[in-house]
Structures are given as C-alpha cells and as structure tokens.
Amino acid sequence: MTAIYLAAFVVGAVAVLAALLLADVGHGDGMPFLSLTGLSVALLGAGTGGLVGTWTHLGAFGSAVLAGACAVVLVFLLNGLLLPYMRRQQSNSHKGRSSYIGLLGTVTLEVPAGGWGEVSFVDADGNRVFSRAKSDEPAALPKSTRVYIADIDADFVHVVAVPQT
Numbered sequence: 691m692t693a694i695y696l697a698a699f700v701v702g703a704v705a706v707l708a709a710l711l712l713a714d715v716g717h718g719d720g721m722p723f724l725s726l727t728g729l730s731v732a733l734l735g736a737g738t739g740g741l742v743g744t745w746t747h748l749g750a751f752g753s754a755v756l757a758g759a760c761a762v763v764l765v766f767l768l769n770g771l772l773l774p775y776m777r778r779q780q781s782n783s784h785k786g787r788s789s790y791i792g793l794l795g796t797v798t799l800e801v802p803a804g805g806w807g808e809v810s811f812v813d814a815d816g817n818r819v820f821s822r823a824k825s826d827e828p829a830a831l832p833k834s835t836r837v838y839i840a841d842i843d844a845d846f847v848h849v850v851a852v853p854q855t
C-alpha cells in the first residue's frame with residue numbers, strides 16, 4: 691500500500707509544480723476543484739495523507755481515511771485561500787514599475803547627491819511602496835522632502851524635488 695501512496699505523492703507533486711509553473715492558474719471557469727491544479731493538489735494530499743497513515747501504522751482503513759481527509763483539506767485550502775490570492779496577483783502583474791513614473795512621493799531615507807536613498811509613495815492601486823531612489827539634484831534630499839518620480843531603471847526610481855509652495 692505504501693508504494694501506491696508514494697506514487698500518488700510523487701505524481702501529485704510533479705503535477706502541482708507543472709500546473710503552478712506552466713499552466714494558467716485558476717482562470718475561474720467551471721468547477722475549480724476539477725481543474726488541473728485542483729486535481730493535482732488532491733492527488734498530492736491523498737499521497738501525503740496515505741504515507742503518513744502508513745508510517746504511523748494506522749492500518750489500511752485509517753490510512754485511506756487520512757488520505758481522503760488530507761486531499762479534501764488541501765483542495766479546500768488551495769481553492770479557498772491560495773488561488774484567490776494568486777488570481778489577484780496575476781491581475782496586478784500586468785502593471786510594471788513604469789507605472790510609478792509621474793507619481794509623487796516622500797523621501798524616507800535621505801537621498802545624498804550622487805548616492806541613493808529611499809522614497810515612499812502610493813501606487814495606482816493604492817498600495818504603499820518603498821523603493822530605492824537616486825536623484826540628479828546638486829544637493830541632498832533630506833527626509834520628508836516631497837519628490838516627483840521622473841524615471842525608473844531596474845534598481846532605482848529617479849526622483850526630482852518638488853518645490854514647496
């Protein structure tokens with residue numbers, strides 16, 4: 691019986707990894723527990739529960755009950771908690787750092803002339819973002835200075851001080 695649970699665990703683990711890395715996760719059509727990801731997680735849960743039941747000497751019936759319970763719990767956790775979070779992240783992933791250009795922020799760690807510091811700002815979705823920042827200003831930008839994000843690169847946002855009015 692251990693070999694069957696071990697095979698279910700291995701096949702389920704490989705299928706979950708393939709579903710999460712290669713497939714479109716939980717696109718919302720049909721019954722989510724019958725998706726590739728849902729079935730893979732159920733197989734992984736059954737294999738895990740069965741192996742634990744076998745290793746703790748629960749017997750064939752006890753191992754089967756534990757395998758079924760683990761499968762149901764993991765599918766519930768995936769579809770009830772993890773997939774909705776992942777769907778929200780997928781919908782947000784189309785906005786890149788380039789959307790920061792034009793936003794106003796505040797210096798949270800002094801940006802010295804020729805060096806880098808940190809700024810805080812609110813992105814288009816209302817999320818607070820802290821980012822490393824550089825400035826071409828001739829003088830340092832002290833903490834609490836209002837700044838405009840003029841450009842971005844892979845590591846920094848490039849800021850310009852906003853004149854106080």
